[in-house]
Amino acid sequence: MSQLLDKAKNFVAEKVANIKKPEASIDDVDFKRVSRDSVEYLAKVSVTNPYGHPIPICEISYTLKSAGSVIASGTIPDPGSLKASDTTLLEVPVKVAHSILVSLAKDVCADWDIDYELDLGLTIDLPIIGNFTIPLNTKGEVKLPTLSDMF
Numbered sequence: 001m002s003q004l005l006d007k008a009k010n011f012v013a014e015k016v017a018n019i020k021k022p023e024a025s026i027d028d029v030d031f032k033r034v035s036r037d038s039v040e041y042l043a044k045v046s047v048t049n050p051y052g053h054p055i056p057i058c059e060i061s062y063t064l065k066s067a068g069s070v071i072a073s074g075t076i077p078d079p080g081s082l083k084a085s086d087t088t089l090l091e092v093p094v095k096v097a098h099s100i101l102v103s104l105a106k107d108v109c110a111d112w113d114i115d116y117e118l119d120l121g122l123t124i125d126l127p128i129i130g131n132f133t134i135p136l137n138t139k140g141e142v143k144l145p146t147l148s149d150m151f
Helices: 002-017 098-103 105-111
Strands: 023-034 038-048 055-066 069-082 087-097 113-126 130-143
Touching: 023 087, 023 113, 023 130, 038 055, 038 098, 038 113, 038 130, 055 087, 069 098, 069 113, 087 098, 087 113
Parallel strands: none
Antiparallel strands: 023 038, 038 087, 055 069, 055 113, 069 087, 113 130
């Protein structure tokens, strides 16, 4: 009896592992705007949905690191749905406090940009499987705003 149960478990696990899943990539991270208390950057994420029906996005979590330190993190709850059989462009705003930018002065003064690493977790609700998180990571540099960007 236990062999039959093990075979059934393996069969189900194999079928679930081979189910098509949405795929995602971070296309760009760029400066968006400056406010009195922070600088806002925008991460653009493309997500391809292989299914013929929309899939709800449960949440997007993000962590922005620079010089080995976390400079921003957060969660965006219920940001919408993925379009059926299409690619959806998601925009993830990331706010960095001015006080944190000051602590990165050595990196900033060298070339007026921030070398960063962005970790994103896109959690979607897949039928049968349940919540499924697509981990994304990108590294690069993002320019700091100049006076002309502020006015």
